Amino acid sequence: QVQLVESGGGLVQSGGSLRLSCAASGSILSINRMGWYRQAPGKQRELVAAITSDGSANYGDSVKGRFTISRDNAKNTVVLQMNSLKPEDTAVYYCNGRVRLEYLPGEYEYWGQGTQVTVSS
DSSP, X not given: OOEEEEEOOEEEETTOOEEEEEEEESSEEEEEEEEEEEXXXXXXXXXXXXXXXXXXXXXXXXXXXXXXXXXXXXXXXXXXXXXXXXXXXXEEEXXXXXXXXXSSOSOXXXXXXXXXXXXXX
16 A cells, blocks of 8 residues: 655644645655645645656745745655745645556556644734
């Protein structure tokens, strides 16, 4: 089984910072892409940030300039540094991984269970 384990969510004041981490484990041959999505009440799940194994990153428009994503390929871990947080950032944040498995061809997608981020005004 492949698992994505998230950590770092919590409550923070507007303008503050938070750091989310996600570690992938299991029968993984390689990780093509790893990142974060979020879903707020009444809204669709949206991309926050993602990064490929070679370090190429992309961000959702609403977080550009405030969030930074990085990765540690050796540990199959991705980190999201969130600065200048706003109440609009309040959501459940889900780790996402697109991986190749050890014994099956193709790309497979996995999701973490989610971690709550709440930004108070």
